[in-house]
């Protein structure tokens with residue numbers, strides 16, 4: 001069913017194209033967030049956070065402006081994904097005490113860390129207005145994109 005909604009081959013083809021044709025990492029991340037929000041109907045906020053000076057700083061994003069432009073590592077689902085060094089899917093953000101609210105409309109969230117070697121260098125954060133929007137397919141796609149983009153960040 002969902003394969004009809006998310007064209008993963010198209011998305012990965014575009015990401016590979018951006019990586020091959022652009023060298024500016026901010027521009028690559030900007031194109032990727034635009035691609036993702038345009039391609040997947042239930043992705044309502046898409047952004048990169050990058051590790052800088054021991055904190056997470058908001059990079060390119062699409063969606064409502066977030067009050068969380070800097071997130072401490074001990075804070076939020078975003079901080080938890082860095083500490084866990086693993087993707088976190090939250091089906092109901094309002095039931096998760098770690099959650100830092102960006103928009104009242106957000107119901108579920110996925111955070112996917114990006115690695116350089118063993119080090120977490122950033123993450124992809126996506127919010128949905130749909131409860132329990134994210135599945136294993138999103139995780140596989142986004143982990144692949146994180147791996148591809150991390151070669152340039």
Ligand code: SME
Nearest residue numbers: 066076077078099100102
């Ligand atoms: N919800 C995130 C904060 C970032 S905003 O969603 C853009 C968190 O709990 O870490």
